[in-house]
Amino acid sequence: VSEPLSVARVVRVFTLTGILSIGGGRAAFFYDALVTRRGWMRVEEFLQDFTVAQLLPGATFANLSITLGHRLAGVAGAFGGLVAVIVPGGVILIVLAAIYLARGLTPDVATLMRGMSAAVVGLVAITTVRMARPALVSARSIAIAVVTFVAVGPLHVNTPLAIAVMTVVGLWLNRPGRDGASGDRA
Amino acid sequence: MSDLLVMTWTFLWLSLICVGGGLGVIPEMQRQVVTKHGWVTAREFVDGYTLAQLTPGPTMLVVTFVGYRAHGLLGALLATIATFLPTSLVVVLVAAHWQRVRTHPWAVAAERALLPIGIGLSTAGAYTLARSALHDVVTMAIALAAGVALYHGRVSAILVVVLGGVAGWLLLR
Numbered sequence: 001v002s003e004p005l006s007v008a009r010v011v012r013v014f015t016l017t018g019i020l021s022i023g024g025g026r027a028a029f030f031y032d033a034l035v036t037r038r039g040w041m042r043v044e045e046f047l048q049d050f051t052v053a054q055l056l057p058g059a060t061f062a063n064l065s066i067t068l069g070h071r072l073a074g075v076a077g078a079f080g081g082l083v084a085v086i087v088p089g090g091v092i093l094i095v096l097a098a099i100y101l102a103r104g105l106t107p108d109v110a111t112l113m114r115g116m117s118a119a120v121v122g123l124v125a126i127t128t129v130r131m132a133r134p135a136l137v138s139a140r141s142i143a144i145a146v147v148t149f150v151a152v153g154p155l156h157v158n159t160p161l162a163i164a165v166m167t168v169v170g171l172w173l174n175r176p177g178r179d180g181a182s183g184d185r186a
Numbered sequence: 187m188s189d190l191l192v193m194t195w196t197f198l199w200l201s202l203i204c205v206g207g208g209l210g211v212i213p214e215m216q217r218q219v220v221t222k223h224g225w226v227t228a229r230e231f232v233d234g235y236t237l238a239q240l241t242p243g244p245t246m247l248v249v250t251f252v253g254y255r256a257h258g259l260l261g262a263l264l265a266t267i268a269t270f271l272p273t274s275l276v277v278v279l280v281a282a283h284w285q286r287v288r289t290h291p292w293a294v295a296a297e298r299a300l301l302p303i304g305i306g307l308s309t310a311g312a313y314t315l316a317r318s319a320l321h322d323v324v325t326m327a328i329a330l331a332a333g334v335a336l337y338h339g340r341v342s343a344i345l346v347v348v349l350g351g352v353a354g355w356l357l358l359r
Contacts, residue, residue, distance in 0.1 A: 019242045022344045026244075052284050055300050058201055058273030059208035059246035066277045078278045086270055089243025090250050094262050096237045097254040108355060115354015117236045118325040119347045121316045122332030124209055128308045129337075131206075141302040148306025152213050153313040159214035160203050163303060170299025176291030 005040070010073045011080040013038070014065055018085035026061045027053075030068060040072060062086065140173045190257050190264065193225065197249050197268040204273070206304010208246035212311035215248075216318070225256035232318040240347060246270075324357045 013033060021029035027050060034040045041049075049071060053063035062082060069081025105113065136142045148166050151157040196218050204211045212235070219225045226234065234251035241247060246269060253265025287293050320326050328350045335346050 022240065022242050048284070048288070049281070051297065052277070052281055054206060054304065055297060056273070056277050056280055057204045058270070058277065059204060059244035060206075061208075061244040062246065062270055063273065063277045066274050067281045070278060070281045075278060075282075078281065079274065082270065082274050085243050086247070086266065089238075089241045089247050090262070090266055092241045093238060093247050093250045094254055094259070096241065097234070097251045097262070100233065100237065101255060107359070111358040112351040112355045113233050113236065114319070114325060114358055115328055116240070116347050116351035117232050117315075117319040118328035118354065119332035119350025120236045120239050121312065121319050122329040122334075122350070123239065123336060123343050123347060124308075124312045124315060125329070126333050126336045128209065128305065128312050131308065132305045135301040135305055141298065144299070144302040145306040145309070148303050149309040149313070152307055153310035156213075156217075158217075159211065159307070160199075163203055163205055163307075166303045166306070167299060170303060171292075171295050174295040174298040176295055 004074060005072050005077070007073045007076045007080045010069055010077045011084045014069065014081045014084035015088065018065070019088050021061075021085075027064055030064060034068060034072075041068075045071060144170050144173070189223075190261060192223070193253065193256055193261065194264045194268045196223070197253070197265050198272055201246075201269045201273045204246070205300060206307055208244060209311035210304055210307025211246075213307075213314040216314055219252050219256075226252050228318050230255060232315060235315060236347070240344065324354070328353050 017029050017033040031046055035043055035046050046068070049067035050060075050064060052067050053060050056063055062085065065081040065085040066078045070078035073080070103109075132145065136145055144166055148162055151162045151166075152159055200211050200215050200218065203214065216228070216231055220228050220231050231248075231252070234255070235245065235248045237251060238245045238248040247266070249265040249269045250262045253261035253263070255261075257264075316329070320329055331353075332346045332350050335341055336343060
């Protein structure tokens with residue numbers, strides 16, 4: 001934890017972990033690899049990096065590889081970590097896209113894809129529920145989530161506008177000094 | 187050429203409005219790449235998202251699929267860079283200073299404000315995918331069964347998705 005690791009080592013471990021992390025809850029693979037198995041950081045450090053990854057714009061998993069890489073090996077570790085989790089998947093996806101687009105879908109493949117897409121909907125729904133449970137702790141956080149969903153989902157309000165408005169509302173509702181620093185009340 | 191630039195720019199600004207993760211930007215991305223610019227069809231978009239789900243790394247790599255469909259290898263490369271490079275610069279910058287600012291009252295307020303927005307957006311993302319992927323009793327049943335299996339059991343997500351595919355293959359013919 002105290003002395004930085006070599007960038008090459010971070011890239012090697014992140015590449016391996018990245019390749020193994022398929023499906024939902026991908027952050028758990030990094031938790032297992034870095035905290036549980038190697039003891040490279042403490043639980044609180046991992047959770048802090050995860051929070052930053054979630055708060056900042058971008059895919060959470062990509063952001064997490066950056067924050068973790070940064071903690072372990074500085075700026076070079078951050079970008080090395082990102083490249084390590086992006087490149088293998090990117091190459092595989094190009095190959096899959098080429099196959100998918102070149103042949104056109106035979107009826108068999110089309111029904112297979114439709115079944116898999118339907119299962120993916122179940123997967124993302126559950127992932128969202130898991131993410132929502134610890135975060136929606138107060139009436140105002142639930143209200144913000146619901147209004148954002150209704151606006152961007154069924155009502156098709158454009159996302160930048162919805163984010164801008166809801167961020168202002170959310171900051172105002174949670175402004176420093178409101179209910180002191182004691183945290184949310186349900 | 188100009189369409190390639192428009193696409194690169196589109197993915198760049200889309201990446202910057204990814205609040206709470208990649209799923210949250212799916213409604214706006216679908217609007218841009220399917221409805222507005224026609225780089226992929228709605229079916230291709232949801233299939234691309236499914237393939238990205240089956241691939242290692244972030245599911246946001248769906249942009250690589252869309253870029254490849256629209257402009258081949260160069261499109262795939264530019265879409266990927268536009269999506270991941272600018273946000274990574276922001277993250278590195280913030281990660282370097284987070285330890286200092288995270289206890290600031292406004293940082294706490296920002297965290298409390300942004301997390302629920304991210305959840306609302308992710309729910310909208312799931313809703314958008316459901317609208318494209320679920321159109322009959324069979325696909326709805328597969329989605330429901332997948333959700334229940336993942337919620338209760340310690341089953342691998344990838345296995346559930348593949349089994350969903352097999353169910354679709356058997357029941358949708």
